[in-house]
Amino acid sequence: MRRTKLSKALHLKRPGLLPLYDNYLWQCYGELGKKRMVSVKGRSHEDFMLAWRPEIKQDLLEGMQHWKAMAAIASGPEVTPLRVLDIVGWRLADEARRGCQH
Numbered sequence: 495m496r497r498t499k500l501s502k503a504l505h506l507k508r509p510g511l512l513p514l515y516d517n518y519l520w521q522c523y524g525e526l527g528k529k530r531m532v533s534v535k536g537r538s539h540e541d542f543m544l545a546w547r548p549e550i551k552q553d554l555l556e557g558m559q560h561w562k563a564m565a566a567i568a569s570g571p572e573v574t575p576l577r578v579l580d581i582v583g584w585r586l587a588d589e590a591r592r593g594c595q596h
Contacts, residue, residue: 500539501513501514501515501516501543502514502516509574509576509577510574510575510576511576513546513547513550513576513579513580514577514580515543515546516584517587518583518584518587518588519580519583519584519587521587521590521591522583522586522587523546523549523583526586526587526590531545531546531549550576550579553579554575554576554579557579558575561575561576561578561579562575564578564582565577565578
């Protein structure tokens with residue numbers, strides 16, 4: 495199973511605990527801004543997630559009041575702050591890919 499599919503399956507089981515991983519979030523953490531993650535050829539999924547987790551945790555904790563506020567306005571099923579972080583990251587990377595600037 496590829497990293498993206500695996501992280502999505504695990505996130506569905508524990509949406510407040512396990513972060514999602516996809517190419518959009520990789521772009522946020524590995525290509526945009528401070529480039530906090532580097533690509534390491536041959537790195538296992540486990541090693542990647544162990545390296546990536548502290549970066550997600552830092553962003554989640556530093557902005558928790560904002561993530562909670564955004565999660566509270568979602569209609570429908572409950573949205574966790576971690577899921578909101580993923581959605582925001584996805585949107586930022588998508589806009590960067592399309593060349594949008596705000």
